[in-house]
Amino acid sequence: MEQLFDISLLNSTVRMVTPILLAALGGALCARVGLFNVGLEGLVLIGAFAAIVGNHFTGSLLLAILLAVLCVVLFSLLFAYMAINLKANEIVVGIALNFLAVGLTTFALRTIFEVKGAFYDKNMDGLPSLTLPLIDQIPVVGPIVSGHSPLVYFTFLLVVLMHIYLFKTVSGFRLLATGENPIAAQSMGVKVRRVQYLAVVLCGVFCGLAGAQLSLGQVTMFAEGMTAGRGFIALVAMMLGQSNPSGVMAASLLFGFMDALSIRLQGFSIPTHFTLMLPYVMTIVAMFLFRDKSYLQLAQRGGGSDR
Amino acid sequence: MTVLLEMEGITKLYGTFAANRQVSFTLHRGEIHAIVGENGAGKTTLMRILYGMEQPTSGTIRINGEVKQFADPADAIKSGIGMVHQHFMLFPSFTVAENIVISREPTRGVWFDRDEAAARVRELSERYRMAVDPYKKIWECSLGMQQRVEILKVLYHGADIIILDEPTAVLTPLEVKELLETLKNLAAQGKSVILITHKLHEVMEVADRITVLRSGQVTGTLRAKETNVEELSRLMVGREIAEMQRREQKQGDVVLAVDDLFIRGDGGKPLLDGISFRVHAGEIVGIAGVSGNGQSELIQAITGLRPVDGGSVRLLDHPVTNAPVRTIRRLGLAHIPEDRYLWGAAKDGSIVENAILHQYGERSYSRFGFLLQRRLRELTENWVKQFAVKTNSLFEKAQHLSGGNLQKLIVAREIGQNTPFLLAAEPTRGVDIGAMEFIHAQLLKKRERGDAILLVSSELSEVMTLSDRILVMYEGKIVGEVDGREATEEAISLLMAGGGAR
Numbered sequence: 001m002e003q004l005f006d007i008s009l010l011n012s013t014v015r016m017v018t019p020i021l022l023a024a025l026g027g028a029l030c031a032r033v034g035l036f037n038v039g040l041e042g043l044v045l046i047g048a049f050a051a052i053v054g055n056h057f058t059g060s061l062l063l064a065i066l067l068a069v070l071c072v073v074l075f076s077l078l079f080a081y082m083a084i085n086l087k088a089n090e091i092v093v094g095i096a097l098n099f100l101a102v103g104l105t106t107f108a109l110r111t112i113f114e115v116k117g118a119f120y121d122k123n124m125d126g127l128p129s130l131t132l133p134l135i136d137q138i139p140v141v142g143p144i145v146s147g148h149s150p151l152v153y154f155t156f157l158l159v160v161l162m163h164i165y166l167f168k169t170v171s172g173f174r175l176l177a178t179g180e181n182p183i184a185a186q187s188m189g190v191k192v193r194r195v196q197y198l199a200v201v202l203c204g205v206f207c208g209l210a211g212a213q214l215s216l217g218q219v220t221m222f223a224e225g226m227t228a229g230r231g232f233i234a235l236v237a238m239m240l241g242q243s244n245p246s247g248v249m250a251a252s253l254l255f256g257f258m259d260a261l262s263i264r265l266q267g268f269s270i271p272t273h274f275t276l277m278l279p280y281v282m283t284i285v286a287m288f289l290f291r292d293k294s295y296l297q298l299a300q301r302g303g304g305s306d307r
Numbered sequence: 308m309t310v311l312l313e314m315e316g317i318t319k320l321y322g323t324f325a326a327n328r329q330v331s332f333t334l335h336r337g338e339i340h341a342i343v344g345e346n347g348a349g350k351t352t353l354m355r356i357l358y359g360m361e362q363p364t365s366g367t368i369r370i371n372g373e374v375k376q377f378a379d380p381a382d383a384i385k386s387g388i389g390m391v392h393q394h395f396m397l398f399p400s401f402t403v404a405e406n407i408v409i410s411r412e413p414t415r416g417v418w419f420d421r422d423e424a425a426a427r428v429r430e431l432s433e434r435y436r437m438a439v440d441p442y443k444k445i446w447e448c449s450l451g452m453q454q455r456v457e458i459l460k461v462l463y464h465g466a467d468i469i470i471l472d473e474p475t476a477v478l479t480p481l482e483v484k485e486l487l488e489t490l491k492n493l494a495a496q497g498k499s500v501i502l503i504t505h506k507l508h509e510v511m512e513v514a515d516r517i518t519v520l521r522s523g524q525v526t527g528t529l530r531a532k533e534t535n536v537e538e539l540s541r542l543m544v545g546r547e548i549a550e551m552q553r554r555e556q557k558q559g560d561v562v563l564a565v566d567d568l569f570i571r572g573d574g575g576k577p578l579l580d581g582i583s584f585r586v587h588a589g590e591i592v593g594i595a596g597v598s599g600n601g602q603s604e605l606i607q608a609i610t611g612l613r614p615v616d617g618g619s620v621r622l623l624d625h626p627v628t629n630a631p632v633r634t635i636r637r638l639g640l641a642h643i644p645e646d647r648y649l650w651g652a653a654k655d656g657s658i659v660e661n662a663i664l665h666q667y668g669e670r671s672y673s674r675f676g677f678l679l680q681r682r683l684r685e686l687t688e689n690w691v692k693q694f695a696v697k698t699n700s701l702f703e704k705a706q707h708l709s710g711g712n713l714q715k716l717i718v719a720r721e722i723g724q725n726t727p728f729l730l731a732a733e734p735t736r737g738v739d740i741g742a743m744e745f746i747h748a749q750l751l752k753k754r755e756r757g758d759a760i761l762l763v764s765s766e767l768s769e770v771m772t773l774s775d776r777i778l779v780m781y782e783g784k785i786v787g788e789v790d791g792r793e794a795t796e797e798a799i800s801l802l803m804a805g806g807g808a809r
Contacts, residue, residue: 168418168419169417169418169419170412170414170417170418170419171417172419173405173409173412173419174409174410176401177398177401177409180398180399180400180401181396181397181398181399183396184396184397184398185398185409187380187392188396188409188410189380189381189410190409190410
């Protein structure tokens with residue numbers, strides 16, 4: 001199995017994990033304010049498409065990423081308005097968002113680029129890979145950590161930032177309070193709706209970045225439904241990680257690794273469709289293994305004991 | 308005595324219904340002023356108006372002589388009013404300190420200074436002598452501790468007037484005693500307390516003045532020193548409350564036999580540990596105990612809601628240990644459950660649907676799988692009338708009934724089964740004096756008909772007035788049996804606290 005497990009497998013894990021982790025962090029923020037955002041998949045897909053559109057028409061990577069973020073934030077606001085103001089069931093809204101994204105991107109792909117299936121333009125530049133000085137020289141670690149797109153590094157930085165935000169700042173504290181007991185938070189003068197909107201918009205930003213990494217990070221192309229369930233895997237990673245940034249990162253790494261492994265296994269004359277199942281099989285296995293009490297269940301136990 | 312708060316001529320109309328009519332209320336600095344009244348007398352409405360959650364139709368509120376209008380609770384909080392809600396407004400997975408300082412957190416720049424928060428909470432808890440551990444998570448705290456957190460939160464946010472809505476409903480007797488001490492202490496330190504309750508003994512113990520409401524109107528404001536429980540209940544109900552009389556009668560055969568019942572717990576300690584007792588026909592056996600000492604598990608074991616790990620239950624000489632609920636019910640069990648929302652009612656169902664839960668399958672109420680709506684409606688109408696359930700329509704959702712009315716409906720349903728055995732758990736939880744009197748009378752009537760009743764209640768006075776024999780539970784064991792006629796509150800309290808246990 002020498003060729004199966006090597007350093008480049010871990011290198012591609014780091015790359016594969018990025019969109020999942022970004023979306024999962026966004027989902028975790030939503031979960032922390034009491035909104036279960038099933039629409040991650042659709043949001044990432046919209047981000048991936050918008051990034052390609054931006055790249056193709058402006059030629060600027062920065063503008064492409066900005067466009068992706070902007071579009072996804074718009075759709076997030078739709079989700080927020082439906083779920084928060086109209087009090088629609090957020091699962092239903094999320095599912096609707098996913099189908100909307102599939103239909104809309106496919107339709108737009110045909111109208112804007114006049115192609116079916118996938119759009120690829122060799123004149124487009126993908127995200128550059130950064131070679132980290134010094135770290136690059138370290139054996140084993142260097143080849144794994146170095147040579148990724150800036151978004152990859154930003155994502156791992158985001159894990160730290162989000163941890164600090166949630167658990168060290170006043171604003172983060174109120175965000176957690178909103179999710180844990182919105183009525184109590186409101187009674188203490190916390191602006192519950194504003195906090196929920198903030199979380200959903202940030203989730204939109206993260207999903208936009210996830211989409212950009214997906215379509216510009218490696219292959220620089222857009223294919224119909226190219227998220228291929230990564231948004232749902234992000235959802236699982238978010239739940240396994242109990243919406244804790246570090247936990248979410250650990251779970252995402254697991255799934256990213258399975259993702260990379262499934263691609264690697266295709267070179268071992270194992271049927272492609274079988275290897276493509278791997279990350280999803282892993283998801284199911286993970287649900288069996290990690291059924292422990294989440295913070296929400298603990299919360300309910302505490303709140304429910306008075307009867 | 309300086310007058311701190313005046314509410315004058317407060318009227319609140321919902322359509323044509325007056326929840327409050329010309330209510331006037333004054334509160335002095337450093338006073339504990341209790342507001343008592345039956346369910347629906349308008350106590351809560353009055354306090355919601357004071358706390359800015361409702362707007363009065365007419366009337367004025369003055370604080371220190373200044374006219375105030377509160378658009379929302381935030382306004383009221385700014386004017387020094389704080390409210391401890393009946394259902395706590397806490398964050399279970401947060402620490403005590405975090406719960407207290409929220410929305411006025413001590414900061415350093417954008418950072419939340421948790422150590423400073425804990426220090427301030429500690430200082431506050433020392434000043435008002437309410438012991439809390441600032442770093443403990445709320446879900447690990449007892450209900451008494453959670454209530455202290457609520458009071459400290461109100462104080463932290465600068466309240467001079469503290470409103471407590473039914474604060475003792477969920478507390479153990481010992482915690483109640485502590486709370487009343489705390490309230491006296493707060494008043495001594497210049498805070499004013501408004502206490503909403505219908506437990507008159509507590510009121511007599513702690514209040515300086517008492518305002519009685521009935522049907523939205525004030526029927527009297529009295530000094531606690533110059534009144535007594537009888538006068539208060541007369542003002543509340545509008546008539547004399549009859550003293551319950553338990554007629555002597557002979558015991559019949561054994562109806563329920565529980566032997567050596569055992570339920571394992573999560574940790575090392577069993578939840579039920581060798582429980583054995585008998586309930587005879589024509590007898591009420593009361594089970595007293597601080598809640599959480601195995602009463603819930605015992606109820607669930609007898610009614611078939613929870614499997615037992617050992618021992619046996621026999622009903623009318625049939626073994627029913629771990630039998631399905633329906634089998635047990637068919638044999639002759641009726642059950643007033645302790646949590647009416649969880650076990651007793653389908654919240655989204657109508658009153659009729661909730662009333663017919665046991666009848667719907669019977670021959671006389673259904674034909675070929677179709678419900679005979681008219682008969683079921685008659686049955687429900689009968690119960691609603693008999694038990695004076697206040698409702699506009701039989702098709703109203705159960706969740707729209709007030710807690711007391713829903714409880715009456717459930718009691719009506721279960722007594723209406725005419726079974727030889729009734730398990731009544733907290734039969735009067737949250738109902739007012741009038742309804743309590745009525746339910747007690749119904750239970751005694753059932754006893755006189757020669758049925759057996761097992762009464763489980765955390766309300767000691769209830770157990771003592773109704774029971775022929777009283778069993779006291781402590782940590783999953785029965786630690787004592789007292790004759791109903793000779794029982795004293797002291798003796799039972801001692802057993803409840805584990806005083807008689809080996």
